[in-house]
Amino acid sequence: MSASLQQASASPMPEGVTDPNYKPLPGRLGNLSVEQQHILDKFRRSIQEEGWFVEERMDDATLLRFLRARKFDFEKAKIMLKSAEEWRKSFGVDQLTENFDFKEKALVDKYYPQYYHKMDKDGRPIYIEKLGKLDIKALYQITTQERQLQRLVFEYEKFISERLPACAKAVGHPVETSCTILDLGGVSLGNFYRVKDYVAQAASIGQDRYPECMGKFYIINAPWMFSTVWSFVKPWLDEVTVSKIDIIGASYQEKLLAQIPKESLPKEYGGSCDCAGGCSMSDAGPWNDQVAQQQPVEQ
Known part of the structure; x- marks a missing residue:
């Protein structure tokens, strides 16, 4: 990985931050490397193009949870999220919450x-x-x-x-x-x-x-x-x-x-x-x- 990809991105802090002492941990919004930001954008774009993106549940913070769980391996994170979506349907999560x-x-x-x-x-x-x-x-x-x-x-x-x-x-x-x-x-x-x-x-x-x-x-x-x-x-x-x-x-x-x-x-x-x-x-x-x-x- 090149030095330019390792350095932190200039992505802004998440909305609603009023705590002046808040410092996001690595891999979170506001503290992503250039490569991590690129993978996040690719991740979001890929599931949008495939037609199973759920806007109200798949914000960037949620997508990053799946990416961190698979150490920012794009393919593994995508498989994990897809499996979770299939599980939600079989378990009846939406009906359950209501x-x-x-x-x-x-x-x-x-x-x-x-x-x-x-x-x-x-x-x-x-x-x-x-x-x-x-x-x-x-x-x-x-x-x-x-x-x-x-x-x-x-x-x-x-x-x-x-x-x-x-x-x-x-x-x-x-x-x-x-x-x-x-x-x-x-x-x-x-x-x-x-x-x-x-x-x-x-x-x-x-x-x-x-x-x-x-x-x-x-x-x-x-x-x-x-x-x-x-x-x-x-x-x-x-x-x-x-x-x-x-x-x-x-x-x-x-x-x-x-x-x-x-x-x-x-x-x-x-x-x-x-x-x-x-x-x-x-x-x-x-x-x-x-x-x-x-x-x-x-x-």
């Missing part, structure tokens, strides 16, 4: 809490999942694996279309990823084996259909036998995803609070948040604010 109603949410929350809750210090939506509370027998008396996957996809779509834009508006710069806390406290190896098919499908949907959405990922309260569970999970994930995962035992509070404001972290994890009705059912965050206002993010 009609899905997870009426059993409150009951499921008792046996497998999974929820979004406020923002981290970089403006990312925080996602918390308590695998240790999983009660398979009770869970599948009130829902099914199919509905769990539908809920997962529904939440991914809301993450992309509502949560990220709301967080971006709140902090004054683009937000493209989440901060995840996976709590394994009290996890049963037997329960994990019974849900491993769901976990495998969920992992595949995340990295293949919604790539480059993981920012920070903390696995906390990892028990002594977690190495066995990890040996099953790790092969389902690509190396980039694995590199973003931080596995911690019971001494996790300092690391979480280094990334998450105390007022945004639930009390049970060392924060000060105690939402009425419980943090897991509150869906607290700027995506539910009636008026999106500029909120300072702790540095």
